[in-house]
Amino acid sequence: MTALAEASPSLKRRTRTIGGRGGPALVVAFVAVAVWWAGAVVADSAVVPTPDQSLRSLVTELAQPSFRASVFDTLRVLVQSYLSAAVVGAVVGALLGVRPFWSRVALPLAYAVNTVPKVTLFPIFFVFLGLGNLSCGSFAFFSGVLPMFLIAAEAARGVPQAQLKLAASLRVGDLRVLPMVVWPAVMPAVAAGLRLTFGFTFLGLIVAEMFAGSSGLGQQLLRNVALARMEYIAGEIVLIALLALVPFLLLTWLERRISDRFGPRPAPRGSRP
Amino acid sequence: MMNTDADTTSRPAGAAPPGAAHVEATGVVRAFGPVQALGAVDLRLQAGEFVSVVGPSGCGKSTLLEIVGGLQVPDAGTVEVGGEKLAGPRERTAIVFQDSACLPWRTVLDNVAFPLEAARVPRKERRARAQELLGVVGLAEFAGHHPHQLSGGMRQRVAIARALITEPDLILADEPFGALDEQTRILMAFELLAVVERLSASVLFITHSIQEAVLLSDRVLVMSARPGRILDEIVLDLPRPRAQNTLALPEAAAAVDRIWTTLRTEASASMGVPR
Ligand SMILES: Nc1ncnc2c1ncn2[C@@H]1O[C@H](COP(=O)(O)OP(=O)(O)OP(=O)(O)O)[C@@H](O)[C@H]1O
């Protein structure tokens, strides 16, 4: 009986999410493509390519080994910088957030740095790390790690004192309290942070590649901008959007799994749109 | 529910079980910045003794309890528990916090088993023990639920079960029944008494209910408004086992009256009302 009571809410949530979240998103995507197509036909201009022109250019480009190499470069650097930003941000943020003294010291600083538009700091990466994947990847890491850090630190700061006191009264040490109390408590926030961080990291990477890429999608994009090849630009935008969509769906699924497991709190669930 | 036979609830008079905790706090002082929370407080608990503390809100009751629990270090004064100087939380002390402190991602069963997990007791064993304790607090069918699916009072019962699971010899309870309704409160209080007496544990019990303090305790300490000091000590020589009608005894009524008289002035003082 208890097993049933346990299983049913998450079951209900899952079915609702398929209809409730994926459905509207698909409709919006469909409408967006339709509007794009109609707009391009009406405008009938070289500046606005139709979706099928864009897709054809994309296929042409993907046939070239140098372009494919660029795509793989971007993907590889993205995966590396994202994973390191997510792990470093989450771990350091949570470690620091549970310590009142250190969060008082470090959080204002991190917020201040986070407010500076990150692109303005890119020259520093460029000067020290030169042209290429190293500076692009580092900048992407930097773009993602700060938001992840702030999210994890705030979540850890919000772990109720009573829970930490309970652990302390049971003589759970500074290290064991992390897996026993802090990680599970910050999990839902970190899971949401993973999704945001992905967006920031990807953005940072594309921007960096536009400035200093020796290859990569950002650099390809800029090359086509210089040549004013609109249908190629549009094709690349579609590719980048598709590349972002897959991890987004994965991370959304992961977030739902984690909040089912660690965040069975009624308020946020009910208020979720 | 629990076995509440007379022989399990009647306390062996005066005889301290060997090794049982006693508390000896002398001249304990604690301030938070400019806020003097606790004046010099002396507190003694004999082994197996049930001592309640009543006092106006914000007078330092929770602070005193956390100091005895080893969670806070006093600015001055010494604390000895079980004959040893206190250095941090002690293995055989259990705390029931003012807020139930349930871990929301754990089931009720795993919340109750948490102290055993902290002590690295094997999973099967700690779950069996937890299930047993859930029976004691009347939550056996809720083992698989999560805390948010329980009422506030039920969560507090989870916290009590969790405190008892390690078979402590000293229980520090901070308004453990504050969230319970009157009837559950009385039932739970008698359950607690039964378990505590079976364990021969000493109890430091913080409550805002004068009746509850008199009903359960061997001794009641009345604290002053902040900075908290002990104003009065009432020794209750009431028969055990205690029952609802204990409060009808003339001695009990007199004790309630005496505590209330002392507290009234302090409560007004703590709320800024002139005496
Ligand atoms: N961590 C803290 N930091 C700063 N001040 C604190 C802290 N803990 C307690 N205090 C202050 O110390 C005083 C005593 O607090 P305490 O929680 O011990 O009171 P209490 O008697 O338990 O009150 P209540 O009956 O309302 O629970 C209060 O004035 C409170 O503001």
Ligand SMILES: [Mg+2]
């Ligand atoms: Mg308190």
